[in-house]
Amino acid sequence: MTATAPATATAPPAASRLTQSWVLALRAVTLLRRDTAEISGAVLAPLVFFVGFYVPMRGVMADRGVDYAQWLPPIVVLQSMLFVAMSSADAIAADVQQGMFRRFRTMPLARLAPVAGRLGADLCRALLACAAAVAIATAFGFRFRAGAGAAAGFVVLAVAFALCLAVGCIALGLVVGNPEHTASAMLVPQLLLTMLSTGFTPVSGFPGWIRPFVRNQPVSQAADALRALAAGGPPARPVLVTTAWLAGLLVVFTLLAGRALGRSKGGPR
Amino acid sequence: MTTANTSAGPSAERTRGSALAQGGLQAGRLLRRWSRSPIVFVQALVFPVFLLLVFRLVFGTTVAASSGGDSLNRFLPLATLVGTVFGGVGSGASLIRERETGLLDRFRAMPVHRSSLLIGRLEAELIRALLTSVAFLAVGYALGFRADGDAGAAALPLFLAVPLLLGAAFAALVCAVAAHARSVASLSGLSMLFTLMLFFNTGFAPADSYPGALRPLVRALPLSCGADAMRGLADGGAVRTPLLGVLAWTVAMVAVFGAIAVRGLSGSARHDST
Numbered sequence: 001m002t003a004t005a006p007a008t009a010t011a012p013p014a015a016s017r018l019t020q021s022w023v024l025a026l027r028a029v030t031l032l033r034r035d036t037a038e039i040s041g042a043v044l045a046p047l048v049f050f051v052g053f054y055v056p057m058r059g060v061m062a063d064r065g066v067d068y069a070q071w072l073p074p075i076v077v078l079q080s081m082l083f084v085a086m087s088s089a090d091a092i093a094a095d096v097q098q099g100m101f102r103r104f105r106t107m108p109l110a111r112l113a114p115v116a117g118r119l120g121a122d123l124c125r126a127l128l129a130c131a132a133a134v135a136i137a138t139a140f141g142f143r144f145r146a147g148a149g150a151a152a153g154f155v156v157l158a159v160a161f162a163l164c165l166a167v168g169c170i171a172l173g174l175v176v177g178n179p180e181h182t183a184s185a186m187l188v189p190q191l192l193l194t195m196l197s198t199g200f201t202p203v204s205g206f207p208g209w210i211r212p213f214v215r216n217q218p219v220s221q222a223a224d225a226l227r228a229l230a231a232g233g234p235p236a237r238p239v240l241v242t243t244a245w246l247a248g249l250l251v252v253f254t255l256l257a258g259r260a261l262g263r264s265k266g267g268p269r
Numbered sequence: 270m271t272t273a274n275t276s277a278g279p280s281a282e283r284t285r286g287s288a289l290a291q292g293g294l295q296a297g298r299l300l301r302r303w304s305r306s307p308i309v310f311v312q313a314l315v316f317p318v319f320l321l322l323v324f325r326l327v328f329g330t331t332v333a334a335s336s337g338g339d340s341l342n343r344f345l346p347l348a349t350l351v352g353t354v355f356g357g358v359g360s361g362a363s364l365i366r367e368r369e370t371g372l373l374d375r376f377r378a379m380p381v382h383r384s385s386l387l388i389g390r391l392e393a394e395l396i397r398a399l400l401t402s403v404a405f406l407a408v409g410y411a412l413g414f415r416a417d418g419d420a421g422a423a424a425l426p427l428f429l430a431v432p433l434l435l436g437a438a439f440a441a442l443v444c445a446v447a448a449h450a451r452s453v454a455s456l457s458g459l460s461m462l463f464t465l466m467l468f469f470n471t472g473f474a475p476a477d478s479y480p481g482a483l484r485p486l487v488r489a490l491p492l493s494c495g496a497d498a499m500r501g502l503a504d505g506g507a508v509r510t511p512l513l514g515v516l517a518w519t520v521a522m523v524a525v526f527g528a529i530a531v532r533g534l535s536g537s538a539r540h541d542s543t
Contacts, residue, residue: 037454052468056478184311195323205330
């Protein structure tokens with residue numbers, strides 16, 4: 001990921017840049033492994049949200065002809081992926097606040113290596129959260145009906161969603177530099193994006209004026225794509241749209257993150 | 270002034286009056302700090318208001334179809350309760366940080382009544398909960414909500430009293446956990462529990478939507494009592510029973526968790542001095 005990212009500072013050779021990212025990813029994973037609260041959060045959040053929506057809403061949705069066990073898992077996965085990305089912002093902001101980035105700056109380190117390292121840990125958490133979400137959903141009747149390939153596509157798309165948004169959250173964390181403020185900055189946007197999507201309710205459940213937004217916003221598209229990959233609908237269109245969204249966002253976020261790192265002579269305060 | 274001395278403590282003033290007066294000082298200190306903190310504002314007001322609007326948009330049609338009545342009567346109580354209860358988690362984090370930065374140790378070295386720390390916190394929480402609830406009521410009225418049940422003129426004061434009571438109850442729980450927690454991260458379990466309660470109460474969905482075995486439990490939970498009482502005040506349902514439930518939960522939680530919190534706060538210097 002970093003190898004293709006634009007870097008304006010004096011960059012070390014590519015091989016060592018990979019090694020640097022790898023070492024920093026190991027650091028982030030080690031920190032993650034010792035942080036039981038973080039791990040249990042990544043696993044518990046999808047459980048809580050799945051059960052929390054599924055149990056009370058199942059009957060109502062069945063009345064409307066929606067099999068909620070099959071409908072709900074994509075948005076629970078995506079929401080967990082958003083949480084993974086959000087706590088990435090917290091972790092980066094904590095690093096900035098504690099002076100880790102100032103320290104990185106004194107070292108012969110590729111500028112984006114800390115970001116790549118952070119993404120390595122995010123990948124682990126995203127896989128963990130995805131597994132937890134699929135496990136709880138399966139317990140309540142969710143099934144992959146389109147074969148192993150589509151199921152693998154489901155996981156890849158979900159994790160790509162998490163990593164792409166994580167780059168944006170990292171940019172935010174770098175700029176804000178205070179883990180408490182990043183958390184509250186993300187609270188409302190993630191609520192709007194997940195709730196005002198086709199993830200929890202079919203678009204017919206929304207008032208007419210908001211339906212165009214609900215139908216076309218990226219979380220809805222991603223939820224549709226995941227649902228198609230799980231249930232065996234025609235996945236091509238939503239998957240393509242989602243991939244386009246993610247690619248576009250990734251470019252923007254990478255530029256923002258690079259800019260945030262380049263701020264004030266090569267890094268945040 | 271000195272006649273009511275009861276428990277041990279080398280230098281602290283131990284009279285009831287001074288504990289309350291000191292509590293007021295602590296409350297003022299906390300409120301001043303919260304008023305400067307964007308997080309408290311977001312958690313106590315912005316997030317729940319969005320939650321109210323979004324729940325109404327997403328589940329308004331569905332819930333109205335299944336349970337009848339305006340979904341605002343259902344979601345306004347829920348959002349108000351969520352605002353008061355979730356806001357308390359942020360305050361718990363600040364309590365832990367006060368211990369980490371040594372502020373609590375400092376208070377211990379001063380003639381500060383130990384329980385004034387908790388009293389002040391509860392007072393500040395009550396004021397915050399009141400502001401949140403009034404703001405919600407204003408948003409609700411703007412959206413067309415009216416508290417026109419059978420309670421008449423008492424409806425609005427009672428409607429505001431419910432989130433205040435439960436706000437105090439949950440603030441005591443948060444303080445009890447925070448006083449014993451090792452770090453801010455330990456509170457994440459608590460916010461998971463609160464998130465679960467957000468879904469498992471009769472304010473989110475009618476009791477019939479929950480599986481039969483869970484129904485009695487869901488009905489008895491504090492947020493259900495609060496949401497039922499508030500909804501009753503709004504549209505003329507039963508008020509007395511859920512209101513008594515709210516009172517019972519509040520008394521029990523403040524007594525039990527308050528005691529645990531005070532114990533934790535007293536021991537905080539010992540935990541930390543290593």
